[in-house]
Amino acid sequence: MVASAFFDVIAISTKLNTFIGGCSSPEIHLFAYLACLLTLFDREPISNWGYGFIVTENGNPFGLEIEKGVNLNVSRGNLEEVDGLYTLTKRGKGEYSLLSSLGNFVRREKYLEGSCSSLAPLPLGYVRQGIKSDEAIRSAIKLEQTNLLFTEASLSIMYTEFAEILDVIGSKTSNLIIPSSIWLSHRTKRGQKLDNND
Amino acid sequence: MDIDKLQDLAQKSVLIPIFHTFGDVGIEAYKQLTIAIRRLFFHLAPEKLPCTLVICKFTVEGIHIDKPSPAKITDLEYALSFIDTCTVNEVVLLEVIDERSYQMWKIESVNCSELSVNALVYRISTEQEQFIVDGKELEIFNPSPLFASIFSIPTFRSLEDALERYKHTSARFSRCRILKSCWVQNEMIYYQNKPERIMRDSLLQFLEDVLRDAEIRPEQTVDESHPIDIKVTWLQTKRIALIEIKWLGNSITHESKFTSYSQARALEGAKQLADYLDLNKIRVPTHQTMGYLVVFDGRRRGVTPETTSMSCVDGLWYEYQEVKYAPEYHYLRGDFAEPLRFFMMPICTS
Numbered sequence: 001m002v003a004s005a006f007f008d009v010i011a012i013s014t015k016l017n018t019f020i021g022g023c024s025s026p027e028i029h030l031f032a033y034l035a036c037l038l039t040l041f042d043r044e045p046i047s048n049w050g051y052g053f054i055v056t057e058n059g060n061p062f063g064l065e066i067e068k069g070v071n072l073n074v075s076r077g078n079l080e081e082v083d084g085l086y087t088l089t090k091r092g093k094g095e096y097s098l099l100s101s102l103g104n105f106v107r108r109e110k111y112l113e114g115s116c117s118s119l120a121p122l123p124l125g126y127v128r129q130g131i132k133s134d135e136a137i138r139s140a141i142k143l144e145q146t147n148l149l150f151t152e153a154s155l156s157i158m159y160t161e162f163a164e165i166l167d168v169i170g171s172k173t174s175n176l177i178i179p180s181s182i183w184l185s186h187r188t189k190r191g192q193k194l195d196n197n198d
Numbered sequence: 199m200d201i202d203k204l205q206d207l208a209q210k211s212v213l214i215p216i217f218h219t220f221g222d223v224g225i226e227a228y229k230q231l232t233i234a235i236r237r238l239f240f241h242l243a244p245e246k247l248p249c250t251l252v253i254c255k256f257t258v259e260g261i262h263i264d265k266p267s268p269a270k271i272t273d274l275e276y277a278l279s280f281i282d283t284c285t286v287n288e289v290v291l292l293e294v295i296d297e298r299s300y301q302m303w304k305i306e307s308v309n310c311s312e313l314s315v316n317a318l319v320y321r322i323s324t325e326q327e328q329f330i331v332d333g334k335e336l337e338i339f340n341p342s343p344l345f346a347s348i349f350s351i352p353t354f355r356s357l358e359d360a361l362e363r364y365k366h367t368s369a370r371f372s373r374c375r376i377l378k379s380c381w382v383q384n385e386m387i388y389y390q391n392k393p394e395r396i397m398r399d400s401l402l403q404f405l406e407d408v409l410r411d412a413e414i415r416p417e418q419t420v421d422e423s424h425p426i427d428i429k430v431t432w433l434q435t436k437r438i439a440l441i442e443i444k445w446l447g448n449s450i451t452h453e454s455k456f457t458s459y460s461q462a463r464a465l466e467g468a469k470q471l472a473d474y475l476d477l478n479k480i481r482v483p484t485h486q487t488m489g490y491l492v493v494f495d496g497r498r499r500g501v502t503p504e505t506t507s508m509s510c511v512d513g514l515w516y517e518y519q520e521v522k523y524a525p526e527y528h529y530l531r532g533d534f535a536e537p538l539r540f541f542m543m544p545i546c547t548s
Binding site: 126 | 201203204205207208210211213214217218222225229232233236263339341342351353355406407408409410411413415431433434445
């Protein structure tokens with residue numbers, strides 16, 4: 001299991017707790033995927049994230065390393081699962097506090113924070129709909145089969161979209177909540193238009 | 199990518215002016231402020247606010263509102279009783295100090311423009327909400343047609359809980375912007391022609407906004423001739439819900455053709471759903487499927503194409519008249535939930 005996935009799970013659980021309380025496994029995968037996407041704003045290669053994602057037949061991003069990360073955090077007592085929702089334990093809070101100060105993970109915080117804090121301006125359903133407007137995800141839902149994410153075509157579109165958004169914002173900020181919320185809002189509108197035409 | 203639409207969205211985003219005015223400190227204040235707003239609206243429906251509410255968070259350390267005799271609380275649940283006693287001419291001003299510390303006042307007015315010089319200010323009054331940043335009022339873009347505030351959109355893990363919420367808050371008073379359009383008049387006496395698509399879209403939007411860990415899709419084919427209205431697939435389990443929608447009441451076309459559906463339509467819907475469930479068992483045998491019949495009930499007594507107003511007696515005649523199902527599939531089958539009837543209130547003249 002990739003160490004960054006272990007950290008991402010614990011970080012996402014911490015951050016989502018502020019907005020929605022306990023979070024489910026699909027939600028952890030979803031926000032890990034969004035965090036990975038947000039690296040494109042800094043024109044980072046997707047491979048730098050450390051692990052990949054596919055999309056399930058139900059249209060949810062899925063990362064095998066994230067799944068392992070959830071299981072390991074539970075077995076180590078960092079996360080507690082009740083009725084399908086995960087919350088951070090006291091041990092988990094301590095572990096997150098320690099790991100988030102380590103050089104390897106400090107950089108990831110920016111993207112994880114940008115991902116989870118998109119719940120500040122936008123409701124959970126809207127964030128989900130925005131992410132699921134991706135062509136590869138829509139195709140998976142329509143055909144009811146798993147699909148690869150981060151194809152060359154979809155990455156190319158996203159690089160263009162993100163560059164345009166940064167142009168509109170103007171000033172440079174390390175706070176990704178702004179471009180993230182604009183991108184998700186735009187994607188949701190586009191997804192709704194495509195649904196109407198289906 | 200449509201640049202004009204993107205620029206339009208960017209302009210509607212309150213985060214850009216907040217960032218340009220206060221920098222990253224403003225963004226952090228925004229996060230704390232919106233968390234507080236959500237926590238408050240968890241306990242208090244914004245539609246039921248008796249007065250104007252102003253919530254603020256200072257962006258400068260050490261500065262706080264300096265008014266006498268604040269009510270100090272550590273949990274926003276306690277704000278409810280404070281706000282409840284407010285009158286329509288009063289303003290409740292709430293300052294967010296940190297996540298466990300708030301202070302509140304009940305006053306005649308608030309100068310939001312002045313306050314917004316050093317603080318991020320949120321104001322909501324009669325379901326209109328804005329942020330005020332450096333004296334400028336910024337409209338808050340609310341994607342949902344169903345909720346008074348973008349910060350009050352709940353989440354549900356149970357479909358039954360979500361449907362119950364929809365019944366009481368959206369369908370009953372046709373609160374949803376989408377659902378409102380199914381009526382011919384403001385008095386909500388009879389429907390437009392074929393209102394079922396509007397009803398489906400309204401419920402679909404609601405479920406997409408509030409249901410966690412589920413994929414919601416419209417018009418899913420179960421057999422070749424009749425698609426089910428809404429299909430809900432849970433992401434973590436092998437569970438599926440099939441929702442069949444029917445309406446009762448009267449509708450009218452542009453050519454004044456009148457259609458009336460009574461209880462028999464609901465019974466038809468029940469049979470249809472039972473048939474879908476049987477077909478679905480064959481198509482998807484490995485999944486656990488539950489069927490839900492949702493009946494939008496807009497029945498009124500004595501309605502004709504010439505009716506333009508409604509008395510309360512006639513308008514509410516069917517309010518408590520439940521449909522008598524035969525057979526009662528919800529008792530005979532384990533995969534058929536008790537049918538739900540959403541009575542839709544008219545606006546009565548007397």
